[in-house]
Amino acid sequence: MSNKVIASRYAQALFDEAVSIQSEVTVEQDFIAIADVVRSSPELRRLFRSPLIDSHKKKKVAVEIFKDRVSPLTMNFMKLILDKGREALLVDIITAFEDLIDIQRNILRVEITSAKPLDDGSRSSLESQLATKTGQNIRATYKEDEHLLGGVNVRIVDKVYDGSLRSQLGVLKEKLSGV
Numbered sequence: 622m623s624n625k626v627i628a629s630r631y632a633q634a635l636f637d638e639a640v641s642i643q644s645e646v647t648v649e650q651d652f653i654a655i656a657d658v659v660r661s662s663p664e665l666r667r668l669f670r671s672p673l674i675d676s677h678k679k680k681k682v683a684v685e686i687f688k689d690r691v692s693p694l695t696m697n698f699m700k701l702i703l704d705k706g707r708e709a710l711l712v713d714i715i716t717a718f719e720d721l722i723d724i725q726r727n728i729l730r731v732e733i734t735s736a737k738p739l740d741d742g743s744r745s746s747l748e749s750q751l752a753t754k755t756g757q758n759i760r761a762t763y764k765e766d767e768h769l770l771g772g773v774n775v776r777i778v779d780k781v782y783d784g785s786l787r788s789q790l791g792v793l794k795e796k797l798s799g800v
Contacts, residue, residue: 635694648692676703679708680699680700728757728758728760729751732764733776736765
């Protein structure tokens with residue numbers, strides 16, 4: 622079984638429990654706090670990744686660091702994944718949990734790539750068009766790629782919608798060469 626599938630199962634179980642006690646927002650905030658701490662501490666990342674350090678010691682460190690920062694549900698979940706030796710999946714579990722929260726909130730994450738930075742008006746217009754077409758709220762991340770001549774590429778999950786000028790010129794070339 623792949624790590625993503627395992628992480629998704631843990632995230633789903635936690636999400637279901639959080640929903641049942643109306644704590645999904647709390648767990649989401651807890652995960653943000655955990656991710657910030659783990660991201661800022663290379664020592665902590667090494668500790669959690671090390672197969673040489675037993676789960677009891679990892680759990681003790683986690684409890685010490687997070688006991689006053691996270692809810693009891695999240696703390697118990699952290700203990701569970703440490704007991705099961707799944708601490709290496711923590712980032713994947715957090716990502717899967719965030720995906721479940723997005724589904725609950727009808728949010729669709731998209732990645733928009735343009736040749737140059739888009740101004741606020743263009744971003745807002747593009748997000749509005751995507752929201753209308755998909756029927757979902759849009760959470761967009763933006764990046765630039767100087768290889769694009771113009772236009773934008775939009776990635777939604779695993780699909781890329783190529784609205785770049787390069788692509789449009791390629792289509793025009795094919796049409797003209799077929800004449």
